[in-house]
Amino acid sequence: MLPPAREKIDSHQRLVLSERDRDLFMSVMENPPALKGKLKSAIKQYKDKYSK
Structure with missing residues (x-):
């Protein structure tokens, strides 16, 4: 490839x-903040729907 x-x-x-x-x-990577609000709710809904 050309320089x-x-x-x-x-x-x-x-x-x-x-x-x-x-x-x-x-x-932040080593100590992520706790999830809350809409993001926490969305993750729970996803897990409830797709977890085995």
Whole structure:
């Protein structure tokens, strides 16, 4: 592949975060907030419908 094309593809496949954003992202991944409201309800409905 041509180098300029590779650079263009790479720039769309990579997300570069600041240190602050990286730390926040990792914190949420390690300690996800509790589900509530419509999202919690939607997940319950999905599980009730499709769980065996």
